[in-house]
Amino acid sequence: MPEDSKISKAQQKAVHEYVKRNYDRIELTVKPKGKKEEIKAHAELSGETLNSFINRAIDETMNRDKMQTRKEI
Numbered sequence: 001m002p003e004d005s006k007i008s009k010a011q012q013k014a015v016h017e018y019v020k021r022n023y024d025r026i027e028l029t030v031k032p033k034g035k036k037e038e039i040k041a042h043a044e045l046s047g048e049t050l051n052s053f054i055n056r057a058i059d060e061t062m063n064r065d066k067m068q069t070r071k072e073i
Helices: 010-020 035-045 050-072
Strands: none
Touching: 035 050
């Protein structure tokens, strides 16, 4: 890797601070062992990253649950 393409410590710190201020983090545990790779492979088939797939799955489930709740009222 060329020397000029390295990220400085100041840039790393700035990115870290930006992420810390603008994103929430969730630690996710899946079982059984190997399930993560199965989910990742599924996401890649759709052209998504693991993170974007998980976010989409959460959003779609929440929207579906809201619609179901509205139908019950």
